[in-house]
Amino acid sequence: MCAELSSSSPRAWQRMLSGRRLNLLDPSPLDVELSDIAHGLARVARWNGQTIGDHAFSVAQHCVLVEEIALMLKPDLDVQWRMAILLHDAPEYVIGDMISPFKNVMGGTYKAVEERLHHAIHRAFDLPADLPVSITKLAKKADIISAYLEATHLAGFSKEEADKIFGKPAKVSTEQLEVLAQSIKPLPTKDAQVQFLARFAELDQARKANGGR
Numbered sequence: 001m002c003a004e005l006s007s008s009s010p011r012a013w014q015r016m017l018s019g020r021r022l023n024l025l026d027p028s029p030l031d032v033e034l035s036d037i038a039h040g041l042a043r044v045a046r047w048n049g050q051t052i053g054d055h056a057f058s059v060a061q062h063c064v065l066v067e068e069i070a071l072m073l074k075p076d077l078d079v080q081w082r083m084a085i086l087l088h089d090a091p092e093y094v095i096g097d098m099i100s101p102f103k104n105v106m107g108g109t110y111k112a113v114e115e116r117l118h119h120a121i122h123r124a125f126d127l128p129a130d131l132p133v134s135i136t137k138l139a140k141k142a143d144i145i146s147a148y149l150e151a152t153h154l155a156g157f158s159k160e161e162a163d164k165i166f167g168k169p170a171k172v173s174t175e176q177l178e179v180l181a182q183s184i185k186p187l188p189t190k191d192a193q194v195q196f197l198a199r200f201a202e203l204d205q206a207r208k209a210n211g212g213r
Contacts, residue, residue, distance in 0.1 A: 016033065018033040025116070029123035037087075038197045041063065041089070042059075042060040044092050044093070046059060051150070057186040058192045059092050061186070063088065064195055066085060066088060068180065069142035073171055079203055081138075082203050083203045084122065084127050084135060090118070091114045150184055
């Protein structure tokens with residue numbers, strides 16, 4: 001029997017379709033592949049799949065939407081931070097999308113694993129392991145606006161309920177919210193994957209044209 005099968009230690013890595021083996025407890029940026037991220041995120045459902053439509057609204061679509069919102073909030077946002085915000089939920093390609101109430105129950109262990117994965121993903125794409133506080137706050141603000149829109153258009157929340165839980169979207173106009181709402185139509189998995197990869201490629205090309213920044 002091979003050592004891997006006979007070892008008493010629990011397996012801590014996941015095999016990816018790219019062939020990489022990503023260690024969940026000590027992830028290496030060398031084992032992070034964009035194709036794996038896009039493939040995984042397009043197959044992870046937001047809201048535990050409790051959304052309307054024939055398809056799940058995937059984390060891949062959510063990431064694209066959050067980056068779009070962040071740019072609305074800060075039109076002069078540097079392209080490297082747009083890329084970082086596009087990847088704000090990238091660890092979920094491995095660990096899935098836990099709803100916030102369950103994350104709160106899980107506590108520190110989940111957060112520690114998520115943070116290590118985030119650091120590895122950032123290093124893989126030449127981003128700072130830890131983002132500036134201002135970018136983290138911007139990503140969070142855009143994420144909450146996205147959650148509000150998803151809640152009210154897909155997940156069955158009333159606007160009154162969403163106002164209490166997420167707060168009314170700030171710093172975006174009614175017209176902008178209407179435009180964003182058009183982006184939250186759940187796509188088939190393959191289309192969501194293609195959309196995510198296309199946005200990443202667009203940002204990567206712009207970043208290279210800007211000297212890597």
